[in-house]
Amino acid sequence: MASDTYLLGTDLRELERLRLQHELWLPEARRAWCRAGLKPGERVLDLGAGPGFVARELAVEVGPEGRVLGLELSAAYVAAARGAASGLNQLEIRQHDLCQDPLPQEPFDLVWCRWVLMFLGELDPLLDRLAAQLRPGARLIVHEYIHWSSFGLHPGADGVASFGRAAHASFLAAGGDPDVNRRLPGLLAQRGLRIDELRPLTVVGRLGDGVARWLERFVTTYGPELIRQGLWSDGEARRAQAEMAAARQDPGAFWLGPTLMETRATR
Template sequence: MSQSSLPEDDYIIGASNQEILRLGQQHAIWRERALAGWRRAGLKPGMTVLDIGSGPGHASFDLAQLVGPTGKVIAVDQSALFLEAVNEGAKLRGLTNIETLKSDLGKLTLPGHSVDMIWSRWVLSFLADPQDLFERLKTVLKPGGVFIAHEYGHYETFGFSPADPVQDRFIDAVKASWRAFGGEPNIAKQLPAMMANIGWKTEFMTPHIFTTRPGELVWNWPMGWLKSDGIDRLVELKFLSEEDGQRFHALANERAADPNSILTTPMVIEVIARRTSSD
């Protein structure tokens, strides 16, 4: 199976109104970590920020408010549905400093020296050739500009406790789906080398991981994906058998009903790098 198996404006998790709602809940949970990362990266009013793989714009809205009317956010996504949500959300919030650009990141082209910061969250892992994207972003970022990513670095930490054998098969299916479509679920570990290839210097790295229990806010992040179409999508795409899909649905329901169960989230690694050259 290849990336061409999906519609041009789709992505492997699926672009839908339900997914827009799930991504909103996801951003609410991760918003504090994103804000802290942006502060570490030196986000300031007046900056131009490129949000690659913006989705429906939850991070773009925060970025636009922080850079203010003298700054600008360029939200890039291949989904027309998501970009429509960005435009509608910006209008509702009175934000006039967000531009949207429909583009496959594999074909993205922007003027040189045009942005101060590039933000990526759960995007690079889906690309067949992230190094190619970095080559094209190399001159888009202004000299001294900063790149910050929140990307998966060790997906294998995801799981329930008590564990169950079907859990391992589910994680294997998730990783297989990524790689079959040309992506890499643990891409964050490869980013420093990729960025060194284009002369960007990695300045900071830190892991982000949650351990949560039923009824807690963070519990709803992975469970929201599982209960929406996370499991069924893998069955639909033939990476998980129908039997294992049903078993994992049952396991998730059992663990949600057990107040003593624990869910550990996939490890996300924050990577901050800077363009030090002027060429």
């Protein structure tokens, strides 16, 4: 894997998985922006912007008088996000390593971060920079997991359960922390930020609905990489495929998503 990519890769399949995931979670993101009082004209920093799906929505929210700056490690995603930014002069995407690079010296009103901190080996340098750089009154919204291991297909889908254990192990092996949001509120409070709200975000899916498709897509996209790494097997993958196919027709079967939390704080 190239050094400017992340654990799940940046090929077209992963980009399309992120799009599906984004479409499912966009209403929750919008509710979070509303709770934080995001307004037209505000300046927003998007940490780990990926292919720019959220940055584009944020740019529409703040309008032409506002500004959105998306920071993203992967050159492939920076290119995709810049393509998606066309026609929105208030949106800029920069290649940036959140673990290494100094934050831009700009007075942001709101910082948004979703599914990024879980992949960073070390949080302290980024949080130190944020605490030092943000202006008083700036708000931070983070959507990251607090209980990744709630991921599963019920009842009793052992093949999918073995995938969940393998994916969790791969996050840890790469130096990340799938449950990073358990630590985040404490780390922010230590740096003088006020914790405004901690809100659990859980989803249940069934019969091939949007949640079921999101979680199935993660198994089919990331499964081959787990097999390549020796963390999962072809036999377990065949078993998971059969369980997922059966669940699409079974009114008693349901998916439970990995449990997220919204952490909302003010500098």
